Amino acid sequence: MRRPPMRKPRPRPYPRRSAFPAVSVIVPTRNEARNLEIVLPAIAAVRPAVHEIIVVDGNSTDDSIGAARRALPWVRVITQTRKGKGNAMACGFAAATGDVIVMFDADGSADPGEIPAFVSALVAGADFAKGSRFTEGGGSDDITLLRKTGNAGLNGVANALFGTSYTDLCYGYNAFWADLLPLLELPDVNASAPAEGMLWGDGFEIETVLNCRVAAAALKITEVPSVERQRIFGETNLRTFADGTRVLRTLLAEHRRADRRKKDRAQR
Template sequence: MSRSSTPTLSVIVPARNEARNLEIVLPQLPPDAEIVLVDGHSVDDTVAVTRRLRPDAVIVSQGRRGKGNALAHGFAAATGDVIVMFDADGSADAAEIPAFVEALVAGADVAKGTRFAHSDDAGSEDITLLRRLGNAGLNGLANAALRTRYSDLCYGYNAFWRDTVVVLDLPALDLDVPAGSMLWGDGFEIETLLTCRFSLAGLRIAEVASTERERIHGETNLRTFADGVRVLRTLGRECVPGRRRAARRRADAMRAAAPSTDGRVVTSLTAADVAVPTAGTRLAA
C-alpha cells in the first residue's frame, strides 16, 4: 500500500466543556476532512454544538481521562490517510493544516509543529515566560537524549500518516483503572511521548512553523509544574535501551506494510537526517 499524494484527512479534536470555542473552531476546519470529536465527559453543549455545526463529524466518548487518552480514542476512530491533532480551544490555526500535509506528502512520516522556528510563521500569543523557559530546558534534554535537533518539544499541533500509529503503542482503550486514574500516556505527557516514540523508531520527522494563538474562552487544563514533571519522567522512561529496541521493532513492522509516497520503504535516520524548520515551509492560506 503506497501513500497518496492527495491524502484524505482526519482531524482529531479532543474536547471537554469547549462548546463556546467549538462554535468558532469547527467552521474553520476543512469541509472535506473527517472530524473526530472526542468528548471528555463534557457537562456543557460540546456534543450538541458539534452535531449542529458538523453533522458529519464522528463523535467518540472518551474512556478514561486525560488528553493522551482522548487522542488515542481519536486515532483509533480515524479513517483518513493523515491524522491531524487539533486543539478545541482556538489555539491552533486551521489555515496551517495545508503546511503540515505538504510536509507529509513531500516525504515526512510526521509533521511536527514548532512555535520556535526561525520563521515569520512561528510564534506564540499564549505562552508565559515560565512555560517558555521550561520548554527550552526540556527541549534541550530531549535533543540530548534522542540525538535530534527539535526546536519545540511540548507543542500539540502535529500531523502524521495514519499507518505510523502502530509505533506509538499507546495504552489499550479498554483497560480498567480506578475511577479518576490515568495510565502512563493518558495525560499531557502525550506530546513528548509521541515525539520520543516517533524519533526512536527512526521515522522521518519534519518541523513545520506554527503560530500558537490565545485560547478563546475558558481556562487551560495545563498545570505548569505537574505536567512539566510528567514530561521529564517521560524522557527518562522512553530513552532507555529497551524502549529503543521496542520502538525499532514496531517501526520495522510499519515499514513492511507501508512504503513511502514514491514506493520506497523509508529507512532509519541519523540525527543529521531529522528535518529542521526553515522559512517557507508553510503554504499560503
C-alpha cells in the first residue's frame, strides 16, 4: 500500500531550542531489578553524558528501587501515582528537568548508544524522534513474524488515518522536546484513579497515544533507525493479539479525538 505523504508541519510557537540540550532519560520499571543493574550504568556511560536518569517504579516487589540506587547512586527514583506504563511515563515526564525527554525501556532491549542519534534528530529540527526497527539501519533480535506482520498492518491504519509515514508504530524507543508536554495533554499525574479500569493514556496504549497526538498536531517527526535486542532477564509482558487489538482501538479513538478537536477549532 502506498503511504500518503507526511503532513506538512505547522509553524511552531516554541522558544528557541538549544543546540546542546540537557537530556532526561525516563525508565519505567516494574520488577526489573536484575536488568536495571546492567541498563542504568550503560545509559550513564553514553557520551555526551545525559543530564539525568529517572526510574519510575510501579510498586515492584523485587527491590527494583534498591537495585537502581546501588547500580547508579545519582539516579533519580520516583514512584508512579497510579498503575500502568502510561502513568509511569507521565510521572517521569512531569519530573524531568531536561530540554529533551527520551523514553527508555528497562528490560535491556534498547541500546543506550543510540541516544545521541535521537538527540541529533531533534537538534536538526524534529519535534519528535521516532525509533524504527524497520527503516534502513534498524533491526530486531526479538520480534516474531506474527508481530512484524501485525505491526505492518497497524502502520497502514495509522498512516491512513493521520497522514503519517510511520514504519514502526509499535516501538517505544522515542524522544521529544520537553516543551511539547502541554500539547500532549496526558492525564494529570495527581488525578485519582477510577474505581474500575484506568484513565485513558495510563496503560500500554501510551506509545500509540503519543504517536497519534504528535501527528494530529502536525509536528515534525523524524524516524531514527534502532536495533532492538532481546530482553536480558525475565519474560516480556507483550500479548500479541490483545496488545494489537488495544493499539487498533487506540488509533480509532485518537482519530475521533483529533476530529473533534478540529471541529471545535473550526467553530471558534
